[in-house]
Amino acid sequence: YAFQCRGLREIDRAPGIVRRFLCKACGRTFSSSAFFDCYRRRRPGIPEAVFRGYCEGQSGRQIARTTGLGLKYVQLLLRWIARQGLLFHLDQLSHLEGDLLEAVVFDGLRTFAGSQWEPGDLNTAVAADSLFWLDVDYVGRRRGGRMTPRQKEIDAERVARLGKPPRGIATRKVREALERLARLRPKGMPLELFTDEDQPTAHAVQQLRGRLPIRHHTISSKVWRELPHHPLWPVNHEHRLVRHGTKNHTRETIAFSKTAAGLMDRALVYMVWRNNVKGVSERRPELSRVTPAMKLGLETRPLRMEEIFHRRLFPLRQQMPPVFW
Numbered sequence: 108y109a110f111q112c113r114g115l116r117e118i119d120r121a122p123g124i125v126r127r128f129l130c131k132a133c134g135r136t137f138s139s140s141a142f143f144d145c146y147r148r149r150r151p152g153i154p155e156a157v158f159r160g161y162c163e164g165q166s167g168r169q170i171a172r173t174t175g176l177g178l179k180y181v182q183l184l185l186r187w188i189a190r191q192g193l194l195f196h197l198d199q200l201s202h203l204e205g206d207l208l209e210a211v212v213f214d215g216l217r218t219f220a221g222s223q224w225e226p227g228d229l230n231t232a233v234a235a236d237s238l239f240w241l242d243v244d245y246v247g248r249r250r251g252g253r254m255t256p257r258q259k260e261i262d263a264e265r266v267a268r269l270g271k272p273p274r275g276i277a278t279r280k281v282r283e284a285l286e287r288l289a290r291l292r293p294k295g296m297p298l299e300l301f302t303d304e305d306q307p308t309a310h311a312v313q314q315l316r317g318r319l320p321i322r323h324h325t326i327s328s329k330v331w332r333e334l335p336h337h338p339l340w341p342v343n344h345e346h347r348l349v350r351h352g353t354k355n356h357t358r359e360t361i362a363f364s365k366t367a368a369g370l371m372d373r374a375l376v377y378m379v380w381r382n383n384v385k386g387v388s389e390r391r392p393e394l395s396r397v398t399p400a401m402k403l404g405l406e407t408r409p410l411r412m413e414e415i416f417h418r419r420l421f422p423l424r425q426q427m428p429p430v431f432w
Contacts, residue, residue, distance in 0.1 A: 142419055154191075155412040157184050161373060162380040166354045166362035182369075189372035192379040194420035197427055199382070199405050200241070200291065207291040207403075210235040210299035212342040213284070213308065215246075216349060218356055220367045224265055226250055227367065229349075229374060230280060232288055233342045235301070237402035238387055240345070240378040242287055245371050246280040247272045277307035282314055283430055289319045297322045301338045304328050345381070353377055383410040 113127040113136060126139045153174065160170035167185070171178045212235050215228030225247060232242040249272060250262060289298050297320035302308045304325055312323045324338065332343050354362040355373055364370035381399070383406060388394040400406040 143417060152413075154184060154188055154416045157181055158188055158376060158380070158412050158416070161185065161188075161376050162352065162384070164352050164354050164357075168362075169354075185369075185372050185376070188416070189375040191416055191420060192375045193431060194422065194425045194427065195379055195415055196240075196375070196382070197425045198420065199400065201426070202405060203403065204291055205293055207234070207241075208293070208296075209237060209403075210301060211241060211288055212301045212339055213281075214303060214339060214342040214346070215305065216346045216356070218364075218370070220245075220247075220364045220370045224250055224262070227370075228277070229370070230284060231342055231345060232284060233345050234399070234403065235338075235341050237399045238341055238345065239399035239403050240382055241291065242284050243371075243374050243378050244280055244284055245367055245374070246277050247367065248277065278310045278314070281308050281311035285311060285315060285321065286319065287428065289321070296320070300324065301326060303339060348381070349374075349377065379415060383415065384412065 109131040111129045111131060113129050115124050115126045117123060118125055127136060128138070129136050153176070156174050157170055157176075160173065165173070167181050168178055170176070171181045174181070176184075211232050213230070213232045215230045217226060218229055219226045226249075227245055227247040230242075230244045230246060231240065233240055254262060285298070285300070288300075292298050299322050300312070301324045304327065309323075309325070312321055315321060326338050330337065332339055334340065337343075350356050350358070353373055354360060355364045355370065364373065383398055383400045385398065386395040386409070387397050387399060387402065396409060398406065398409050400410075401408065
């Protein structure tokens with residue numbers, strides 16, 4: 108629609124200036140602040156405070172106490188922040204599509220949602236050189252390992268009541284992730300993939316043979332992974348940061364995710380923060396102000412949290428894949 112600028116005014120909060128427009132089709136006026144994410148919340152700065160709390164290792168109740176908000180409101184705001192983070196990430200990937208030259212390191216972080224009877228893997232794909240998070244997804248698994256007779260009874264009762272995860276769900280989740288990653292590579296260039304000896308990953312790569320060009324490198328799980336030159340070090344390093352920086356993945360915590368959806372919400376929030384706010388390394392001064400998005404050429408400087416939530420994003424405009432609906 109055709110519109111005409113009708114002046115501007117200064118405000119105290121970001122972005123500092125609000126512009127007024129006149130729609131020539133209907134004759135009504137509107138301001139640019141109507142397109143800001145915090146416009147309808149009437150409390151600027153609250154999403155950024157909750158976002159910062161989740162990324163600095165606080166639980167939901169701790170964030171509610173420090174911000175003066177209700178716990179239920181903090182939980183609902185996390186869902187909105189995760190939605191915005193996912194759309195922001197998809198917008199960045201749209202600029203990266205066809206230009207990714209780095210190898211991809213793929214592995215799963217074993218965790219749980221609800222209770223330790225519902226384990227799962229937080230599948231993470233990281234660019235090998237820039238440490239940019241390219242993809243993250245969660246898949247539920249059956250509890251394994253040794254169990255006492257009493258634990259076997261409890262497991263059988265839960266299976267009878269709740270059922271088992273769908274057969275082949277782990278392989279299907281990995282296959283969908285590899286299909287999304289393959290679109291980021293230049294046309295005709297195979298996807299350089301480094302993984303461990305995980306069976307679902309091997310099955311997914313085998314199913315994609317002939318459909319997608321994939322060069323799969325399997326690393327033995329017995330090799331010590333702590334050295335920086337290890338092929339799987341990038342994703343293992345990121346998983347250590349997840350354990351350290353997010354409360355729901357801390358060992359022996361009562362702040363664990365109660366649902367798989369809540370676990371994915373916090374994973375998406377952490378992914379956006381890690382890619383765009385936190386520096387690649389805090390020990391090396393030359394990399395403390397260089398984010399993974401900057402190393403890939405997606406950004407020119409570290410982003411402020413206000414910039415991530417400033418502009419409204421829409422699923423249809425960002426071409427969100429059906430798997431995320």
